[in-house]
Ligand SMILES: NC(=O)c1ccc[n+]([C@@H]2O[C@H](COP(=O)([O-])OP(=O)(O)OC[C@H]3O[C@@H](n4cnc5c(N)ncnc54)[C@H](O)[C@@H]3O)[C@@H](O)[C@H]2O)c1
């Protein structure tokens with residue numbers, strides 16, 4: 022079966038870039054990305070490619086090539102569902118904030134709404150593809166809804182989790198390590214799997230397209246994120262040990278990473294991992310494990326999150342301790358707010374939690390991030406509900422110039438590894454700060470010895486000998 026019309030529900034960080042790349046690589050397929058968020062759709066359709074709702078290097082060029090040709094963005098969800106032979110569900114699946122499983126389980130209400138809308142709007146058989154990250158066995162619920170509310174039509178459910186990382190989304194989509202497709206081992210299931218394989222095979226070598234059963238595919242996505250996050254928590258645990266033993270975490274990472282069995286990637290000690298996925302997906306796996314009575318399994322993975330929370334808190338406490346145990350009324354500059362470089366996404370960014378900790382101690386925080394708006398920063402702090410939104414605006418200022426951000430500051434905390442931070446005129450910054458000028462490098466990207474020569478007191482993750 023050859024697919025000629027695709028619909029994707031959800032025009033976010035995953036739906037937008039993945040569909041843009043499919044449209045670019047498969048000009049014969051019409052791809053319509055739909056969303057209930059009118060502002061987001063307007064931004065995807067906007068003239069100014071610098072203002073797409075998702076900032077990703079190279080995405081503007083992909084969108085420019087395909088948009089209006091075979092890539093469309095719309096809020097008419099029903100029309101797109103009706104016309105498509107294959108529908109991707111790419112809606113948000115955040116951690117539940119209420120009721121049973123609050124703070125642990127994935128909130129599947131948006132996925133269920135999609136399934137119900139697909140069932141109601143469809144007039145012919147369809148392939149439904151889970152692109153969102155979902156708890157293992159969700160496909161069963163989606164199928165149940167479709168089969169029981171879908172006017173007797175036939176739906177094939179596939180799981181096709183996305184492994185792109187933000188900041189490198191286009192690169193990852195164009196040249197993925199693997200594409201994973203899970204489906205039923207029945208003639209109809211195999212036909213659906215093949216239809217999706219053929220789409221990816223337009224640009225991905227066939228040996229990198231893996232097919233499995235649905236449950237393996239759903240669980241592989243959670244497992245991949247758990248393993249990656251575990252590596253970050255593992256090196257962060259070692260960073261604390263380095264600080265008390267005068268070992269250097271970068272040297273330890275290099276030494277162990279040279280072992281091909283361990284590998285060198287994902288061994289950068291940091292202020293803690295952020296992003297919309299790692300914490301959510303591990304909590305989800307912990308919740309599922311507990312619900313099956315697998316408490317040792319749950320405890321094992323939960324420790325990855327505990328270590329990450331500890332790392333964020335430890336960073337904030339170190340700032341307070343170094344500033345003579347009080348930050349009350351002191352200006353502290355944050356360089357970076359995004360959860361990693363090359364993205365405007367701030368979900369679960371370590372910066373939010375470090376700021377919250379320092380604000381509890383009544384610090385004055387001034388933030389500079391090259392891609393994150395002031396509005397977003399205040400929204401992130403307001404979402405925590407720790408203090409009133411008036412107080413967040415009173416104690417936090419956001420500026421567009423890094424030198425202005427550092428003026429008259431007691432300390433700089435570097436929270437995101439943006440490349441531009443390395444090339445600043447650090448002597449100029451030092452001279453504009455209050456003395457002793459302190460610098461806390463939460464990403465270990467700055468030339469620490471040079472900064473020390475300028476006069477900075479430097480503190481970095483997993484390094485006690487600066
Ligand atoms: N962000 C990533 O890097 C990443 C990577 C891999 C997988 N994922 C997974 O992909 C999924 C989507 O993540 P995201 O970051 O793109 O989320 P997002 O919040 O950026 O986008 C989701 C979009 O879905 C829309 N939506 C929700 N319900 C809808 C409905 N019923 N009809 C139409 N639109 C609806 C929302 O308005 C929103 O624009 C999640 O399950 C996530 O875990 C994310």
Ligand SMILES: O=c1ccn([C@@H]2O[C@H](COP(=O)(O)OP(=O)(O)O[C@H]3O[C@H](CO)[C@@H](O)[C@H](O)[C@H]3O)[C@@H](O)[C@H]2O)c(=O)[nH]1
Pocket residue numbers: 154183184185186187188246249253286287288289290291292293294295296297298299360361
């Ligand atoms: O050595 C490292 C590597 C990463 N991080 C941090 O870990 C977080 C996550 O980084 P990364 O994984 O690069 O970005 P994400 O966009 O969150 O991507 C992850 O989450 C996605 C959503 O599920 C998956 O698709 C990707 O495969 C997976 O890498 C960020 O805060 C990074 O700064 C470190 O601190 N040290």
